[in-house]
Amino acid sequence: MSLGVWLVGGRGSVAVTSIVGALALRAGLAAPTGCVTELPELRAAALPGFGDLVFGGHDPSTVPLTKRAEALADAHVVPARLVAAVQADLAAVDADIRPLPAGPTQAGTAGLIIADLAEFRERHRLDRVVVVNVASTEPIAEPDPAHADLALLEAALAAGRPVLPPSALYAYAALRAGCPYVDFTPSTGARLPALDELARRQGLPYAGRDGKTGETLLKSVLAPMFAQRNLDVLTWSGINLLGGGDGANLADPAANEAKSASKQRVLRETLGQQPQGTVRIEYVEDIGNFKTAWDLVTFAGFLGTRMRLEFTWHGCDSALAAPLVLDLARLTGAAHAAGRSGALTELAFFFKDPPGDVPHGLADQFRLLTEFVAGLDRALP
Numbered sequence: 024m025s026l027g028v029w030l031v032g033g034r035g036s037v038a039v040t041s042i043v044g045a046l047a048l049r050a051g052l053a054a055p056t057g058c059v060t061e062l063p064e065l066r067a068a069a070l071p072g073f074g075d076l077v078f079g080g081h082d083p084s085t086v087p088l089t090k091r092a093e094a095l096a097d098a099h100v101v102p103a104r105l106v107a108a109v110q111a112d113l114a115a116v117d118a119d120i121r122p123l124p125a126g127p128t129q130a131g132t133a134g135l136i137i138a139d140l141a142e143f144r145e146r147h148r149l150d151r152v153v154v155v156n157v158a159s160t161e162p163i164a165e166p167d168p169a170h171a172d173l174a175l176l177e178a179a180l181a182a183g184r185p186v187l188p189p190s191a192l193y194a195y196a197a198l199r200a201g202c203p204y205v206d207f208t209p210s211t212g213a214r215l216p217a218l219d220e221l222a223r224r225q226g227l228p229y230a231g232r233d234g235k236t237g238e239t240l241l242k243s244v245l246a247p248m249f250a251q252r253n254l255d256v257l258t259w260s261g262i263n264l265l266g267g268g269d270g271a272n273l274a275d276p277a278a279n280e281a282k283s284a285s286k287q288r289v290l291r292e293t294l295g296q297q298p299q300g301t302v303r304i305e306y307v308e309d310i311g312n313f314k315t316a317w318d319l320v321t322f323a324g325f326l327g328t329r330m331r332l333e334f335t336w337h338g339c340d341s342a343l344a345a346p347l348v349l350d351l352a353r354l355t356g357a358a359h360a361a362g363r364s365g366a367l368t369e370l371a372f373f374f375k376d377p378p379g380d381v382p383h384g385l386a387d388q389f390r391l392l393t394e395f396v397a398g399l400d401r402a403l404p
Contacts, residue, residue: 025150119143136200247384289383351373
């Protein structure tokens with residue numbers, strides 16, 4: 024199955040790392056470390072291979088992919104030898120990373136996005152295209168009555184009213200173009216009732232939101248431990264230090280608020296209450312594409328004895344995210360081929376803020392994922 028992977032933010036660090044990684048895997052130059060779909064429990068005939076992935080996307084930047092990849096190699100995000108080895112393939116992909124179109128209205132912009140997606144699919148003779156949002160986090164959207172109903176949304180767009188935040192406009196265009204949509208960011212994306220209605224009407228799946236790669240990944244392991252041992256978590260505070268483009272974007276208080284909100288859900292829903300404490304995200308330019316999280320947890324045990332846990336996580340944001348982007352593209356493409364539509368709740372394993380009533384413990388989410396993949400294989404003709 025030839026699968027197009029259309030990346031919103033296609034020249035950003037996560038996108039470029041994903042593309043370099045997929046090209047290296049296709050050439051047999053790297054191991055699929057970090058790709059969950061390459062675990063024995065999840066390796067399935069229903070999933071397209073890495074060699075079946077064809078990349079395109081939109082980005083306001085015009086810096087060539089080869090230059091972006093070389094900069095990531097200089098920052099020790101990807102190996103320089105791999106960038107050199109796939110340079111010709113990167114240059115070929117570069118032609119399919121285009122400037123984000125802008126029409127006179129949101130409906131006009133959506134039409135231009137749809138045209139780009141259709142042209143990409145037809146020119147490469149792709150079986151299907153999955154759109155993955157790896158762009159910068161946007162502020163929390165202001166509510167609008169049109170968000171609740173597809174007919175109201177269509178009427179508002181036809182009237183030229185700008186009712187959708189950028190990520191949701193992109194999700195709308197993707198779904199109208201017949202493309203499943205994945206939101207790796209905490210932005211609104213397809214998380215509106217009107218867009219869920221559109222996805223189901225079009226027979227398309229969607230997944231999201233906010234990829235789980237660092238501090239929240241650890242919370243999804245540790246919080247169930249406290250709950251299952253009947254320990255009383257009193258406080259849980261975290262400080263996240265980020266560099267790079269994502270960190271710079273999150274220096275905006277509105278975007279920071281959206282990111283912080285998605286990071287808190289796992290504690291509230293796993294522990295049954297929200298412990299005292301906050302999550303802080305700070306931009307530190309000097310650390311570039313790397314990030315550090317420090318968390319302090321205080322809890323009470325038998326007879327009220329007070330105890331504490333501290334942990335520090337140092338990670339490379341793009342190297343943690345990129346294999347999950349490839350996993351999600353493969354899984355969502357296979358779900359589309361199997362006839363799934365609406366929210367893919369079984370992909371909660373990958374997200375901080377997944378849709379629906381799903382468990383937030385990583386072990387429970389992994390069981391859901393393995394059952395989902397087994398079902399995809401059973402659906403093969």
